[in-house]
Amino acid sequence: MGQITFIEHDGTEHQVKLEAGKSLMELATDNLVPGIDADCGGACACGTCHVILSPTWFTQAGAAWVGEQQILGMKPEVENTSRLACQITVTDEMDGMQVRLPEFQM
Numbered sequence: 001m002g003q004i005t006f007i008e009h010d011g012t013e014h015q016v017k018l019e020a021g022k023s024l025m026e027l028a029t030d031n032l033v034p035g036i037d038a039d040c041g042g043a044c045a046c047g048t049c050h051v052i053l054s055p056t057w058f059t060q061a062g063a064a065w066v067g068e069q070q071i072l073g074m075k076p077e078v079e080n081t082s083r084l085a086c087q088i089t090v091t092d093e094m095d096g097m098q099v100r101l102p103e104f105q106m
Contacts, residue, residue: 001017001018002017002018002092002094002095002096003015003016003017003018003095003096004016004018004024004027004090004094004095004096004097004098004099005096005097005098005099006028006033006035006036006051006099006101007098007099007100007101008034008035008101009035009100009101009102009103014031014033014034016028016030016031016033017031018090018092018094018095019090020090020091020092021089021090022089022090023042023085023086023087023088023089023090024049024051024085024086024088024089024090024099025038025042025049025084025085025086025088026042026086027090028049028085035101035102035105036048036049036051036085036101036105037049037105038085038086040086042086043086044067044068044071044084044086044087045071046071047071047072047074047075047084047105047106048105048106049084049085049086049105050072050075050077050078050082050083050084050085050101050102050105051082051083051084051085051088051099051100051101051102052077052079052081052082052083052099052100052101052102053081053082053083053097053099053100054081054098055081057081057094057097057098057099058080058081058083060093060094060097061083061088061094062088064083064084064087065087068083068084068087071084072084075102075106076104076106077102077103077104085099
């Protein structure tokens with residue numbers, strides 16, 4: 001079985017079992033990863049599941065759609081490789097992915 005590592009702003013790592021077909025947000029919340037609030041439950045309406053991917057994993061995750069880009073545009077810590085975890089469907093090819101979390105979810 002594969003795994004994905006969520007890295008908190010302070011460097012604390014949380015390794016979770018990869019479950020293809022779930023969203024990255026679901027993996028985080030199912031495994032009680034701190035720093036993914038997911039206030040809207042995955043409806044792409046709040047931005048509290050903001051994650052930052054490396055350029056390689058950003059490409060693997062696919063492009064953000066317009067609605068996601070608008071929400072990310074309101075985030076204070078947005079980076080070029082920012083995404084909303086609720087909008088990324090996990091695949092087996094994401095084994096080894098590392099996901100950084102911003103300091104705050106707003």
